[in-house]
Amino acid sequence: MFSQTQQNKISNLLPFVFFISGSSALIFESIWFHQAGLNLGNSVSASSIVLAAFMAGLAIGSACVAAWGDKIKFPLRFYVCIEIIIAIFGITAIILFSKSTSYLTPLYTQIISKPSLLNFLRAIIAFSFMLIPTIAMGMTLPLLVKALYRQTSNFGETLGLLYGWNTLGALTGVLLNELFIIKYIGIRGAGFLAGSLNVLAAFLAIYLAKQESAFPSSIKTASTASLRQIKKLTMPLTGSFLAGAVLLALEVIWFRFILLFFNSHSWNFAVMLATVLAGIGFGGLFASKCSRKNSNFHNYLFYLFLLNGLLIILLYGNFGIVLSVFQKIRADRFIFAAAFSLMFPVSFVSGAIFTAIGSSFHDENLSESRATSFLTMANTTGAMSGAIIGGYILLPVFGTEMSFFFLALIYGLTSLLFWHGHTNIFIFKNEGGAKILGTAFIISIFAFPFGLMENSYINISSELYSDSTGEKRVVWRESVTETIQYMRKDIADKPHYYRLITNNYSMSATSKDARRYMKYFVYWPVALIDNPKKALLICFGCGSTANALKDTKSLEEIDIVDTSRDILELSRVVYPDPTNNPTMDERVNLHVEDGRFFLQTTEKKYDIITAEPPPPSFNGVVNLYTQEYFHLINKRLNSGGIATYWLPVYQLRPNDTKAIIKAFCNEFSDCSLWSGAGLEWMLAGTNSFNRPVSEEQFRKQWQDEKVGHELKKLGFISPEQFGASFVADGERLQQWLESADPLVDNFPYRLSPVNREWKDGVSVYLKFMNSEKSLENFVHSKNIAKFWPSNIKESTNNFFSSRWVINDLLMGQGTAKYSQLYILHQCIHNPLLTGYIPWALGSDYDAIEIVKSILSTVPERNWDIANMKNHLISMAVMSGDYSLAEKVLSANAELNDNNKKWEELILRIYFLLLVNDDKRVEQISKDYLETCDNPDVVENKIIKTVNWSKEAIRSGQISLWKQ
Secondary structure, eight states: OOOHHHHHHHHHHHHHHHHHHHHHHHHHHHHHHHHHHHHHOSSHHHHHHHHHHHHHHHHHHHHHHHHHGGGOSOHHHHHHHHHHHHHHHHHHHHHHHHHHHHHHHHHHHHHTTOHHHHHHHHHHHHHHHHHHHHHHHHHHHHHHHHHHHHHHOOHHHHHHHHHHHHHHHHHHHHHHIIIIIHHHHHHHHHHHHHHHHHHHHHHHHHHHHTTGGGSOSOSSOOOOOOHHHHHHTHHHHHHHHHHHHHHHHHHHHHHHHHTTTSOOBHHHHHHHHHHHHHHHHHHHHHHHHHHHHOTTGGGGHHHHHHHHHHHHHHHHHTHHHHHHHHTTSOHHHHHHHHHHHHHHHHHHHHHHHHHHHHHHHHTTTOOHHHHHHHHHHHHHHHHHHHHHHIIIIIIIIIHHHHHHHHHHHHHHHHHGGGHHHHTTOOTTSSTHHHHHHHHHHHHHHHTOOTTHIIIIIHHHHHHHHHHHTOOEEEEEEEOSSOEEEEEEEEETTEEEEEEEEETTEEEEEOSHHHHHHHHHHHHHHHHHSSSOOEEEEEOOTTSHHHHHHHTOTTOOEEEEEESOHHHHHTHHHHOOSTTTOGGGOTTEEEEESOHHHHHHHOOOOEEEEEEOOSOTTBTTGGGGSSHHHHHHHHHTEEEEEEEEEEEEGGGSOHHHHHHHHHHHHHHOTTOEEEEEETTEEEEEEESSOOOOOOHHHHTHHHHSHHHHHHHHHTTOOSTHHHHTTEEEEHHHHHHHTTTOOOOOTTOGGGSOSOOSOHHHHHHHHHHHTOHHHHHHHHHHOHHHHHHSOHHHHHHHGGGGGGHHHHHHHHSOTTTOOBOHHHHHHHHHHOTTTGGGHHHHTTOOHHHHHHHHHHHHHSOGGGOOHHHHHHHHHHHHHHTTOHHHHHHHHHTTGGGSOHHHHHHHHHHHHHHHHHTTOHHHHHHHHHHHHTTOSSHHHHHHHHHHHHHHHHHHHHHSOOOOOBO
């Protein structure tokens, strides 16, 4: 026999060993998935294939122990070898993933247009690279259960203890990886650290294995599973499979559901995954303690499955309460509360279910290693199936709400598999417990809150736009890749613009601000390239950039790459006329693929490559902003070709912005920085561009009837305004980037996961956009001398002086610096800015065209003045009829709140002073003062406004009035 001291060493240290192993496993899994995304693509199909390969390896490892585990006499010694194998081949897998693309590109190129064959190849690669380490990982739990069971003689206690600590180790690995490991030592460093943890676990196991020779072979007699016994295992096998399938399907549904209320930042994904792992881990430990007190804990399975079904419905139905209670706390903390309340309870019970089912296997006279192996094999296979079913069937076919219902129902039905056991142990010492829980579950099924998604939750994700701008949802769809909503802003029931919301984020729009910078990405390079023939667009959005490509007549071939088939298909919402839909143009080739993978595998070269992927801080998107990715873009450019790239700096901390720009400039020696619309910056670089186009070619787009009209509507009234959008290049840009490290594949967390200090960043960006410094840079720039026609360059200089007005108009709510009146005054009196009068009054040329159509076709009595007010005022001001503008502004003024009344009073006074109507100024001021609570203070403000306005109108200048 063995001593009590030996037992204590095993019992106390082995869970810690498995904790370390769990941390390593999750770090490896994270790194493999990241590397696979870089080299196999980040599309949903590619990610699902990698997940399936990972789960399959775990299942095979469990099956191996099921087949031969009873022959292993020294499980700890065998475990040492397994951990060393995980370390060696885990690191090898990372290296293989990183090297695979360069060797397999010729093969990818041949099958890139055949998705089925491509995905089959992806599966072979992922399975081959991860096969050995994942099989080894799948063997660890059965081996350690066999080793520890010899000390406890209680299978449920042993299984729950090891399973719980291993899962909590995985939780620790997730958080450490997200917060520290990748940030400080990079992807490859994280891989070597994970391998080191496996080696550490192996060394600790070696210490314990020295005692192993003193242990008897097994307390419970090992048995070989006969056909009859296999039939008896049908119930626990099915239960284990379904438990794994439902939980992984739930994880897919949960993540998608929570993303309706939170952005897809990598930190949010880490928190959600950590919550699930925490629930499972603590649930396993809870079951371990329960099993210590009651070795028949598996008889509670009937209740546990019923309870989980009930919890799914209750937590989904009451999630709105959580949102209302915690919505005022900071978003990166709110995600903890939301994830915990929705996912932790079900995950906790799932951890207990896993342990209890394991006990039911062991209760069928299976040895401890074989019982654990059958359990994990069935559970892991179920998890693999559940993740695929959840993502490919439940979400796109049935939607989130119906998926919750189905999964709750499956839990309830699965409980019937274990009905036989409940008769041995009752919560209330009689059948009352089963009746109460069963009745509650049945009631919850029949009272399921159908319609809650459509009537409540989906509205929360878009209420910012419906409440503030009056947009209405016209269509929404839960697709394989995201939840898609299209919002529409109408003027008198006529579409003004559309907005695409993916999950909870406004990804794209056809409003004038969005169209301006998106189309600028095309118009800018087209102005510089003499008759471009081929173009590539990565990410479609609402199709504005694609439309600009479509309208470029010289283009003969246009490739559009997007990971979402549904977004491409739903373009018909924005473009109901097929002749206007860029996806229907005969020159367009659509590719439902990851943009980076497409660049890696295509042999085509382009004159123009442009991209506007999701924000770089979103999960997985960082791969589309690294130096290696920009290298791929440069390689796919023809000589003299131009790349333009979206950089939403208002969503980034300055150091993050600099890391991306540094990465871009390391690959494009002539990189330059431009402002498409305020803080919607654009990176531009070329492949050996060395000759300026003629002035005639540069102005060509403005002479095109369709493109020229659109350019003017978007505020590019003359070609010179392209030059005036210049921010920096050359030495000035390099000095700004001097201390920055480039964003590279190995250090993706040089980007912050969440930008909470966005206003601090705005001040840095505005300072760097200083017009005088940008002009000085523009004048002396070697790149501009190389690109720009000399005559246009010289005439551009004057436009820099008014750029700050345009930037302020495009800056957006909360970041605009100057008062509306000051900006409007500049637009009225500066000849370079008269085209921006509608913008200064909250209108645009699209809206004005709609209103003109309404005025010419709809009787006056049916005019919706309130909805058309800003646009009518803009039309009056542009025609110089300031009296009419004041008259329209006064309509329905009594319906406005106090702030709005004051803002309109200021404008009315200004318009009246423009026509020297001092008498009416006095009258409207008097009327306003009669409604004020503090007329003396307000009267002083009015007097100052009148005096300032008169002086400004007389002299053409005005003091700066901050809002």
